Amino acid sequence: xxxxxxxxxxxxxxxxxxxxxxxxxxxxxxxxxxxxxxxxxxxxxxxxxxxxxxxxxxxxxxxxxxxxxxxxxxxxxxxxxxxxxxxxxxxxxxxxxxxxxxxxxxxxxxxx
Amino acid sequence: xxxxxxxxxxxxxxxxxxxxxxxxxxxxxxxxxxxxxxxxxxxxxxxxxxxxxxxxxxxxxxxxxxxxxxxxxxxxxxxxxxxxxxxxxxxxxxxxxxxxxxxxxxxxxxxx
Numbered sequence: 001x002x003x004x005x006x007x008x009x010x011x012x013x014x015x016x017x018x019x020x021x022x023x024x025x026x027x028x029x030x031x032x033x034x035x036x037x038x039x040x041x042x043x044x045x046x047x048x049x050x051x052x053x054x055x056x057x058x059x060x061x062x063x064x065x066x067x068x069x070x071x072x073x074x075x076x077x078x079x080x081x082x083x084x085x086x087x088x089x090x091x092x093x094x095x096x097x098x099x100x101x102x103x104x105x106x107x108x109x110x111x112x
Numbered sequence: 113x114x115x116x117x118x119x120x121x122x123x124x125x126x127x128x129x130x131x132x133x134x135x136x137x138x139x140x141x142x143x144x145x146x147x148x149x150x151x152x153x154x155x156x157x158x159x160x161x162x163x164x165x166x167x168x169x170x171x172x173x174x175x176x177x178x179x180x181x182x183x184x185x186x187x188x189x190x191x192x193x194x195x196x197x198x199x200x201x202x203x204x205x206x207x208x209x210x211x212x213x214x215x216x217x218x219x220x221x222x223x224x
Binding site for chain 2: 094101103
């Protein structure tokens with residue numbers, strides 16, 4: 001299960017990646033595991049939150065210290081291969097949005 | 113199924129709402145339907161994308177023309193009631209992040 005990332009005080013950056021998967025795996029799961037291992041070592045990476053529904057629609061949000069850190073990750077050679085395979089094989093449609101997080105608010109429910 | 117929202121040229125705003133649901137419904141589904149109907153009528157609302165996993169972890173991203181539009185929605189009286197019930201009854205934990213979308217990129221996979 002994904003968890004809510006404990007990000008630092010704003011401002012920081014978020015990449016909202018919304019996608020619709022193709023039905024067949026075609027190596028997606030293995031590459032996804034590799035990307036998680038790789039991104040976790042990236043300078044400026046703060047964490048990610050991810051959910052995919054059984055209908056193939058998914059949202060992944062990754063958090064970053066800076067736009068430079070996002071650009072370095074985008075340009076990573078292995079990540080470039082994954083991006084190309086995503087475009088060619090794994091996704092029907094996707095959108096990437098680069099955002100500056102200006103404010104945030106974390107809460108725990110009143111039952112606890 | 114949620115769909116990728118066709119947002120306008122940046123800049124625009126996003127609210128990333130990440131949450132972990134309690135197991136019982138307790139009126140959540142009915143209120144969620146009402147909130148979708150209500151938010152769709154809000155000035156400055158551009159659309160939303162939402163996924164929840166079977167483990168209760170969910171991400172909803174709503175898109176807005178301006179920070180003022182986000183504030184008006186936050187202050188809506190019925191939405192205020194929903195926010196309080198979310199905090200008291202429906203969510204174990206949640207985080208809200210207010211973001212300025214600075215760049216975006218939409219693509220359709222190479223198979224089509």
